[in-house]
Amino acid sequence: MLELQGLTKVYNTGDKALSDVTLSIPDGQVVALIGPSGAGKSTLIRCINRLVQPTSGSATLDDVNVTALGSAGLRKARRKMGMIFQEYALVERLTVMENVLSGRLGYVGFWRSLFRKFPQKDVDEAYRLLDRVGLLEMADKRADALSGGQRQRVGICRALIQDPSLLLVDEPTASLDPKTSRQIMRLIVELCTERGLAAIINIHDVALAQMFVQRVVGLKLGVVVFDGGPDDLLPEVLTDIYGEEDWEATIEKVDDEDEEV
Amino acid sequence: MPMSEKNGQKVWQVRTTNAQLIRWGAWLVGLAAFLYSWKEISDNTLWFMMDNVGEVVADIAGRATPPAWSFITELGRPVWDTLAIATLGTIFALIMAVPVAFLAARNTTPSRIFVRPIALLVIVSTRSVNSLIWALLLVSIVGPGVLAGLIAISIRSIGFCAKLLYEAIEEINVVQVEAIKATGASPMQVMVYGIVPQIMPAFAGIAVFRWDINIRESTVLGLVGAGGIGLALQSSLNVLAWPKVSLILLVILVAVVIGEWVSAKVRGAII
Structure with missing residues (x-):
């Protein structure tokens, strides 16, 4: 259970990126966060794991107030929040396996991580996850040798090996082609269902969001202006979030049966 | 406008x-x-000195050829000393430059107000004094010999390596660092996983580049008594033994060419 209470972020420049965001996301729920560029979507998920320090308000995950934690406590809390990035954010010069295992850094001591001596059960889990996303044979390749879709799968493995209870997903498909985008979204949602994970997914593609999630939150200038099911996203709502435009084509239902993950 | x-x-x-x-x-x-x-x-x-430039050059060239090839047996040790000064000097410099670079880079320094200026001062002060001058100072402190040259090369190289390295640190991709932070990694782990892999190519390039420069610099250190082949050059010049001088210059040329070749190969392999 993730609860955001009056979360507000004002940057040093005076820009108010988030104002008074209050949300509650039960275990296992996958939420799409939509809104125009600059609406504060990235800031919102970064305020939850405090890559960005919120100005006021609180984020509480499983009864732990993350906003109030000191640095050691924060590191512990971050282990429970897997993050997936737009540009994959893999460490390019490390191998796929090292990238996946880096998801365990919060659990492993410094010297073990320095010499890559991860516990056997972590290694087993890494292989299991790579197999699950279909990249087992890539384990020893360097991350920069992979394609975009493959890198994002490695990013997903890195987030999942943390054994999180929440996934924070920042524009997972923005750098991918339409087909790969769907595959990645489907994979994320399936994995969330398998593991009962809650997830917040920042996404630009409204149709893609509608296809996969149970709930959509619309953000505009840092304020929540919509919160409802994917089918409630009517043209009026999109106009409210993004501005005037012909929305009929965007929210048309799209068939997707011909694809494999 | x-x-x-x-x-x-x-x-x-x-x-x-x-x-x-x-x-x-x-x-x-x-x-x-x-x-x-x-x-x-x-x-x-003094333009009149220029009148017979051609003759003087021809005269010295005549005396210097052929090089005293047999003298080569006595040059093994000085060449070895020179290479040792360059190599060990570079290694010691790198060991000291890495922490200085992390303290100097804006994104890794513990304090921009106190620590960073000190690190920058170390960089500027070690860089601004030529290694020949460091060697002069050190010869009078630790006495003539290889040690003085070694320390001179090390000190001179700290600033160079640290400056290039901290610029590389400042140019890393921050999102990769964020990703490692987001896993709950400690600051040291963030450094090892998020930063170090990104600066490794730069580090290796800087190391061989500086080694290459240091080979050239260490050949002259002997002129002030700090060991190596420069010492042999100095003593041959003093007695006007031109054939020996020409041989030494040839040996230096060969050593520098080999050094450049090795460093080009290594850099090519890494980047």
């Missing part, structure tokens, strides 16, 4: 008229300074 209207047409120029005048003025001042310096140098040159 560079845009103006003439007969209803928009006229565009790269610079405004004032900026253009200032540029012309600057060129004029530069040219005047150059011509003045030229005249000063000319006035202070």
Whole structure:
């Protein structure tokens, strides 16, 4: 259970990126966060794991107030929040396996991580996850040798090996082609269902969001202006979030049966 | 501003008229300074010395050839010393430069107000003094020999390596660092996983580049008594043993060429 209470972020420049965001996301729920560029979507998920320090308000995950934690406590809390990035954010010069295992850094001591001596059960889990996303044979390749879709799968493995209870997903498909985008979204949602994970997914593609999630939150200038099911996203709502435009084509239902993950 | 209207047409120029005048003025001042310096140098040159330049060069060249090939057996040790000074000096410099670089880089320094200026001061002060001058100082402190040369090369290289390295650290991709932070990694783990892999190519490039420079610098350190092949050069010059001098110069040339070749190969392999 993730609860955001009056979360507000004002940057040093005076820009108010988030104002008074209050949300509650039960275990296992996958939420799409939509809104125009600059609406504060990235800031919102970064305020939850405090890559960005919120100005006021609180984020509480499983009864732990993350906003109030000191640095050691924060590191512990971050282990429970897997993050997936737009540009994959893999460490390019490390191998796929090292990238996946880096998801365990919060659990492993410094010297073990320095010499890559991860516990056997972590290694087993890494292989299991790579197999699950279909990249087992890539384990020893360097991350920069992979394609975009493959890198994002490695990013997903890195987030999942943390054994999180929440996934924070920042524009997972923005750098991918339409087909790969769907595959990645489907994979994320399936994995969330398998593991009962809650997830917040920042996404630009409204149709893609509608296809996969149970709930959509619309953000505009840092304020929540919509919160409802994917089918409630009517043209009026999109106009409210993004501005005037012909929305009929965007929210048309799209068939997707011909694809494999 | 560079845009103006003439007969209803928009006229565009790269610079405004004032900026253009200032540029012309600057060129004029530069040219005047150059011509003045030229005249000063000319006035202070003993031109009659130039009359027989050709003869002198031919004379020295005649005395210096053929090189005293048999002398090569005595050069093994000095060459080895020179390479040792360059290599060990580079290694010690890198060991000291890495922490300095992390303290100096804006994104990794513990304090921008206190620590960073100190690190920058270390970089500037070690870089600004030539290794020959460091060697002069050190010869009078630790006595003549290889050790003085080694320390001189190390100190001189700290600033160079640290400067290039901290610039590489400042240019890393921050999102990769964020991703490692987001896993709950400690600051040291973030450094090892998020930062170090990103700066490894730069580090390796800097190391071989500096080693290459240090081979050249260490060949002259002997001139002030700090060991290596420069020492042999000095003593041969003192007794005007031109055939030996020419051999030593050849050996230095070969050593430098090999050094450049190795460093080019290594850099090519890494980057």
